[in-house]
Amino acid sequence: MTWPFENDTSAIVKKLAKRNVSSNRIFCFFNVLTIALAISLIVGISLFQQGSKISEQKILNQMQQATIGGLTAEQIEVLKKEPDLEDIVPYKHSDSFLMDGIKFEAVYMPTGFGIIKSYELVSGTCPEQYNEIVIDKNVQLELGYQLNIGDTITLPTAGSKTEDFIITGFTDNVETGTFYFYVSPAYAEQGVLLSDIPYSALIRVNGATEMGLIDFENTVYRLALSQDISRNQLYFNSKFCSSLISGSGMGGVLLATLFIAFSSGIVIYSVFYLSVSNQVSQIGQLKTIGMTEKQIKRMIRKEGYRFCLFGIPAGITVGIIFAYLLEPNGITIINAIATSILAIILGIIIVQISVYKPAQIASNISPIEATKYVGNDPELKESRVQNRKNHIRLSPYSLAVLSEKQNRKKHNLTIASLAIGGILFMVGATFISSWNPDSFARMGNLEDGEYYITINHNTLVNPKPYGISEYQVNTPFSQELMEELQQIPEVKEIYATERTAAIIEYHDEQLEIPIIPITPDNQEEILKTLPVDWTYETLVKQDAMVILGTSVQKEVYHACPSIGEKVTLRWFDGAEHSIDILIAGTSEKSMNEGFYLPKETIEKLWGDMDLTASLTLSVPEYEKVGKSVESKLNNILSRHPDLVMETLQEVKASSANTIHNTSVQVYGVSAFVIMFSIFNLTNTLISRISTRRKEFGILESIGMTKNR
Known part of the structure; x- marks a missing residue:
């Protein structure tokens, strides 16, 4: 603000700022590049995060929010009249089966004009007659021959029987491992693959997107109760839940924004500090002819505004393009405008905070000090480096040490910046190099082998109240199967895991739970949860249970017994039984969550029933013989429809995208930090060279060469 008695010097100050910017290209380049880079990263990261959520929400808007299993066609017709449901789609899918080593699965899901998106045709029409299907076009590559609309394909159905289907259309699901083909309503009712399988209902609830998680779940529970549907038949879409x-993921964006702002502020501060060092004589002259401290500060600030004028629009443009390339389906004009406005405000604030100290230093330079200035730090009134001797031995090393002591603040800042960049890069590179697809894929079921065979307990296809125990009654892991697996020469080890399932009655609910035996491997953790006067023998004597990971159990079952409570346990060994069980110990968190009973108690309840739940097969030369072994295993399992197999190759393929995205993010952050560190180092070196020109001239005059 200019008072009435003051001269309006704003035009002069503006011209001086413009001249200072245009006369120093290096100074201009570093500032504009720093601002543009910072703003582009802030805008890009923010829009990408928002775009990911919007893109995910678009997908969720076309998906079911929950699934109700074990229904009849009549029950689905009744549910269609429910006013609380926004959309409902009947759904069936069969167990997977093999043909020429290729895994297939039949699916019934009608297409229409509802909200829930069904399969999408790339050509042809939907199946209407009994033997018409739509199939994934990618299966042609696996089969090794061309398929066209109207062709007949023969697929196995039950046992050694086959069935002919006419192709009416193609999809492009790009599925890994399993190829789906979609059948007609008539086949869903009468076809061999689907007739015995109950319907499921894919549902969307009115106003669910505006609800909280608890309100949404309670709404679905009330709907199920009104239709006499058990909670065991409800399956929530975890992604929708x-x-x-609210708020997930935004904390990381805020943290990244603050880090970028701090890093870019350091570089801008360093560059303006260099500018002030080079303008000491000029500032002294301006003060001599009457320029005030206030006008000096205003001139420096206007230089900052001019850099914002060029750097911020460039950064916003690059950031929007970057976010669009990463997430084209999630970028909206409103979000882009709002983020750009916030970036402009944040960019100006960053620059003005960064130039505050250099502007303060410039305003404090007096004309007398300017005439004495010989290139040292403008903050220094006199040399702070003193030596007890009248002279020192001149060498490149001693002069470098002397320069470091004269510019201690900038030196420490540069070293810290380089250290942070180096540490982040080394940590990131170590993290990524140690995280390979093989080790990541082995973190689950394949920790000890390359093939995982388990019971095909799909509750939507074939719901069983007592879970896998109803399959174990028939001994799916028979002696015959074990002998066939052991005869495969490439398989060196077969690891069996024992567990079963039961039902506990708790708070008027019937919860199907996994029953895990206490073994020497987990006994230590189990015993830690028990009261001091309890032992393993006490657990056996009182038929007591221990629950590990109660926080996870509450998420899964929405309820979990506490220590000291008694619950009714129901189990199945060909007939139904029940017993009261005491909860002797619990732990809130555990890597081995589950419901544990002593082996003696399990044998007492289930008798000599084989409780093998899964097998893990180890093949040391997996890379060489993996496909051959997989083919042999598929042939064996084709005679055991109650078993399914997971392979290391399938898991690696599904996790490759996760690893790639994480690698890009880690290396991206590391590259950004290192770039700012290099900017800081470059600025420091240029600053020292610029402010020591006279010193270098004197040293050259007494014989110092350019190489030294």
Whole structure:
């Protein structure tokens, strides 16, 4: 603000700022590049995060929010009249089966004009007659021959029987491992693959996107109760439930924004510090002819505004393009405008905070000090480096040490910046190099082998109240199967895991739970949860249970017994039984969550029933013989429809995208930090060279060469 008695010097100050910017190209380049880079990263990261959520929400808007299993066609017709349901789609899918080593699965899901998106045709029409299907076009590559609309394909159905299907259309699901083909309503009712399988209902609830997670779940529970549907028949879409939890992911964006702002502020501060060092004589002259401290500060600030004028629009443009390339389906004009406005405000604030100290230093330079200035730090009134001797031995090393002591603040800042960049890069590179697809894929079921065979307990296809125990009654892991697996020469080890399932009655609910035996491997953790006067023998004597990971159990079952409570345990060994069980110990968190009973108690309840739940097969030369072994295993399992197999190759393929995205993010952050560190180092070196020109001239005059 200019008072009435003051001269309006704003035009002069503006011209001086413009001249200072245009006369120093290096100074201009570093500032504009720093601002543009910072703003582009802030805008890009923010829009990408928002775009990911929007893109995910678009997908969720076309998906079911929950699934109700074990229904009849009549029950689905009744549910269609429910006013609380926004959309409902009947659904069936068969167990997977093999043909020429290729895994297939039949699916019934009608297409229409509802909200829930069904399969999408790339050509042809939907199946209407009994033997018409739509199939994934990618299966042609696996089969090794061309398929066209109207062709007949023969697929196995039950046992050694086959069935002919006419192709009416193609999809492009790009599925890994399993190829789906979609059947007609008539086949869903009468076909061999689907007739015995109950319907499921894919549902969407009115106003669910505006609800909290608890309200949404309670709404579905009330709907199920009104239709006499058990909670065991309800399956929530975990991705949709996660979307109802607000604020997820924004903390990381805020942290990244603050880090970028701090890093870019350091570089801008360093560059303006260099500018002030080079303008000491000029500032002294301006003060001599009457320029005030206030006008000096205003001139420096206007230089900052001019850099914002060029750097911020460039950064916004690059950031929007970057975010669009990463997430084209999630970028909206409103979000882009709002983020750009916030970036402009944040960019100006960053620059003005960064130039505050250099502007303060410039305003404090007096004309007398300017005439004495010989290239040292403008903050220094006199040399702070003193030596007890009248002279020192001149060498490149001693002069470098002397320069470091004269510019201690900038030296420490540069060293810290380089250290942070180096540490982040080394940590990131170590993290990524140690995280390979093989080790990541082995973190689950394949920790000890390359093939995982387990019971095909699909509750939507074939719901069983007592879970896998109803399969174990028939001994799916028979002696015959074990002998066939042991005869495969490439298989060196077969690891068997024992567990079963039961039902506990708790708070008027019937919860199907996994029953895990206490073994020497987990006994230590189990015993830690028990009261001091309890032992393993006490657990056996009182038929007591231990629950590990109660926080996870509450998420899964929405309820979990506490220590000291008694619950009714129901189990199945060909007939139904029940017993009261005491909860002797619990732990809130555990890597081995589950419901544990002593082996003696399990034998007492289930008798001599084989409780093998899965097998893990180890093949040391997996890379060489993996496909051959997989083919042999598929042939064996084709005679055991109650078993399914997971392979290391399938898991690696599904996790490759996760590893790639994480690698890009880690290396991206590391590259950004290192780039700013290099900017800081470059600025420091240029600053020292610029402010020591006279010193270098004197040293050259007494014989110092350019190489030294």
